Amino acid sequence: xxxxxxxxxxxxxxxxxxxxxxxxxxxxVLAEMPGVTLVGVADPDDKQADLVRRTLGCATVPDIRDxxxxxxxxxxxxAPTHLHRSIALAAISRGVHxxxxxxxxxxxxxxxxxxxxxxxxxxxLMVGHVxxxxxxxxxxxxxxxxxxxxxxxxxxxxxxxxxxxxxxVVIDLAVHDIDLISWFTESEIVEVQxxxxxxxxxxxxxxxxxxRTASGVLAHINTNWLTPFKARDVQVATRRKxxxxxxxxxxxTECFGFQPDGAYSMRHLxxxxxxxxxxxxxxxxxxxxxxxxxxxxxxxxxxxLEIAMRCLRPAQAEAPRKGxxxxxx
Numbered sequence: 058x059x060x061x062x063x064x065x066x067x068x069x070x071x072x073x074x075x076x077x078x079x080x081x082x083x084x085x086v087l088a089e090m091p092g093v094t095l096v097g098v099a100d101p102d103d104k105q106a107d108l109v110r111r112t113l114g115c116a117t118v119p120d121i122r123d124x125x126x127x128x129x130x131x132x133x134x135x136a137p138t139h140l141h142r143s144i145a146l147a148a149i150s151r152g153v154h155x156x157x158x159x160x161x162x163x164x165x166x167x168x169x170x171x172x173x174x175x176x177x178x179x180x181x182l183m184v185g186h187v188x189x190x191x192x193x194x195x196x197x198x199x200x201x202x203x204x205x206x207x208x209x210x211x212x213x214x215x216x217x218x219x220x221x222x223x224x225x226v227v228i229d230l231a232v233h234d235i236d237l238i239s240w241f242t243e244s245e246i247v248e249v250q251x252x253x254x255x256x257x258x259x260x261x262x263x264x265x266x267x268x269r270t271a272s273g274v275l276a277h278i279n280t281n282w283l284t285p286f287k288a289r290d291v292q293v294a295t296r297r298k299x300x301x302x303x304x305x306x307x308x309x310t311e312c313f314g315f316q317p318d319g320a321y322s323m324r325h326l327x328x329x330x331x332x333x334x335x336x337x338x339x340x341x342x343x344x345x346x347x348x349x350x351x352x353x354x355x356x357x358x359x360x361x362l363e364i365a366m367r368c369l370r371p372a373q374a375e376a377p378r379k380g381x382x383x384x385x386x
Contacts, residue, residue: 059179059181059348068093069094069342069345070094070096070128070130071094071095071129071131071132071342072095072096072124072129072132072133073095073098073099074098074099074100074121074124074133074134074136074144075099075134075137075140076098076100076102076105076135077105077135079135079158080098080133080135080136081105081109082334083334084098084109084113084115086334086335086338087133087338088113090335093342095115096115097116097118097124097127097129098110098118099117099118099119099120099121099123099124100117100119121143121148125148130345131153131154131155131156131341132144132154132156133156134148135185137223138163141158141161141163141167142163142167142171145157145162145182146170146174149171149175149178149180150174152180154180154341154345155171155180155181155182156183156337156338157183157185158184159184159233159361160232160362161355161359164362165366168359169359172355172356172359181351182355183340183341183344183354184354184357185337185353186233186236186357186358186361187334188234188237188304189237189337189352190331190333190334190336190340190352192328192329192333193309194237194291194302196302196327196328196329197291197293197300197302198240200293200300200326201241201295201300204295205296206241206242206294207296208275208294209238209241209242209276209291209293209294210276210279210291211237211276211278211279211290211291211292212289213230213231213279213288214280214281214282215230215281215286216283216284216285216286216287217282217283225255225261225264226261226264227251227253227261227264227266227280227365227368227369228365231365231368232365235278235361235364235365236353238270238274238276239360242270242272242274243272244270244272245271245360246269246270246271247269248269249267250267251265251267251367252266253368256283257282257283262281262283263280263282263283264279264280264281264368265278266368288305289303290302290303291304297313298311298312298313299311300312307328309325310326311323311325311326337352
């Protein structure tokens with residue numbers, strides 16, 4: 058059972074581990090959030106940590122052990138993926154709640170170890186799949202309520218990020234969309250057909266990934282680091298409508314009312330303006346305070362990582378598996 062923090066208690070004390078680009082944004086959001094105190098940040102890079110200290114006025118320490126000594130209730134982990142396991146376990150061992158950036162860990166086994174530790178300690182564990190909190194993605198999810206989904210196509214492309222070295226496009230980019238496919242369909246992915254290539258980078262920088270869910274939905278992800286501009290597009294076909302979305306401009310369009318002569322109606326769906334990261338962290342804080350299941354569980358984070366890892370295996374035949382079609386709702 059997860060321990061709740063009373064809503065009328067003193068402000069929740071949070072810290073951030075790793076203050077690169079993403080971690081600095083976590084710290085910024087926490088410093089501005091009501092009912093929360095940003096106690097400090099941990100990063101071995103003195104220059105980067107000092108920049109955050111001067112900007113936000115919080116304490117800075119070199120590692121998770123020193124951060125825990127400051128008396129935090131929860132931590133946000135935005136350190137490199139290979140450090141997630143050790144940092145998360147250190148926090149959990151002290152009864153500290155954990156928000157860990159995607160992917161949850163370097164391997165499925167490490168991810169499951171984190172989940173088991175959090176369960177034993179009774180602390181909240183949430184995985185930062187921030188794309189779920191994109192208002193355009195949430196509009197898509199609402200549009201698919203009670204729909205019989207047939208297919209999903211997602212494009213997530215852009216230029217090569219100079220900071221990237223330890224992973225390729227599957228773990229860095231496609232894992233977002235693997236999570237979205239499962240979330241949209243409310244069904245696990247059971248078949249994987251990857252096509253990978255390394256055109257310029259050491260690891261794969263092009264990936265064409267095909268999937269089938271247990272509910273029978275066909276899905277496709279096109280991702281690369283070769284496109285000179287960013288694009289984030291989603292198309293979903295159901296038996297009654299076709300939904301198109303640009304996740305960058307947050308425009309979501311729905312086609313419906315198909316007629317035998319090819320005519321149909323079209324409308325733009327309402328989309329909110331919330332900052333996805335702020336909404337994600339607010340959801341984590343709410344889960345900590347209430348002791349309820351977080352928006353993205355550790356199990357969901359591991360499931361997405363497991364499918365991403367299957368995409369990286371050498372080409373092999375996937376045994377067809379069929380399951381009953383499920384209506385999303």
